[in-house]
Amino acid sequence: MHEAILFAVILENLQFRYILLQLFKTNENLSDVMLTRNEALNLVKNNVSKRNVLFHMLAVEAIMRGAAKYLGENEEQWALIGLLHDIDYEKTEATPERHSLLTEEILKGLVPEVLIKAIKAHNFRHTGVMPETRMEKALIASDAISGLLVACALVMPSKKLADVKVETVAKKFKDKDFARGAERERILVCEEIGIPREKFFEIALNGLKTIASEIGL
Numbered sequence: 001m002h003e004a005i006l007f008a009v010i011l012e013n014l015q016f017r018y019i020l021l022q023l024f025k026t027n028e029n030l031s032d033v034m035l036t037r038n039e040a041l042n043l044v045k046n047n048v049s050k051r052n053v054l055f056h057m058l059a060v061e062a063i064m065r066g067a068a069k070y071l072g073e074n075e076e077q078w079a080l081i082g083l084l085h086d087i088d089y090e091k092t093e094a095t096p097e098r099h100s101l102l103t104e105e106i107l108k109g110l111v112p113e114v115l116i117k118a119i120k121a122h123n124f125r126h127t128g129v130m131p132e133t134r135m136e137k138a139l140i141a142s143d144a145i146s147g148l149l150v151a152c153a154l155v156m157p158s159k160k161l162a163d164v165k166v167e168t169v170a171k172k173f174k175d176k177d178f179a180r181g182a183e184r185e186r187i188l189v190c191e192e193i194g195i196p197r198e199k200f201f202e203i204a205l206n207g208l209k210t211i212a213s214e215i216g217l
């Protein structure tokens, strides 16, 4: 009897240690080589000179943060991907097939590989890295909806994001001639990760409104 109890205690102890080990391993993987938000922003500013490119990356950062929060994912990590995802944009404008591959060179050793893979997957048409994870798919949807939201703000008489409502976004989303660059099928990738489109409009709009003054909207 005593032996059975002793065995159960040892087993429980081992399981507990295993769980701790796994947790520690996960945290170690997440925190190894990670830029702070400030370091990332400085890196962006060193690589991007056009205001609209910087504003776009700040926009995607805010939307990714909102999506992560909604899904219970790692907000800091998702936001960082949004902020960094087009860091090579100006340097690869003439060579779109290099877009995000140059980013890989810039970010190598500075952020975890999973972030770099997500950024490569947002240009899957050229890199061939297909989006698979929620984080990778969220980046595609967030990147695409940011253009739609900015366009929605700019057609308001005030040109302010504050006047844009979720219904405005839903209506403009259906108008295929409006902001055609904001590819609707990329926005709809949100539904593959469990965010219904109307909910995603709301999350993205609210996220962008938090930085409206920063991006001149």
Ligand SMILES: [Fe+2]
Pocket (backbone or CB within 6 Å): 056, 060, 085, 086, 143
């Ligand atoms: Fe982008």
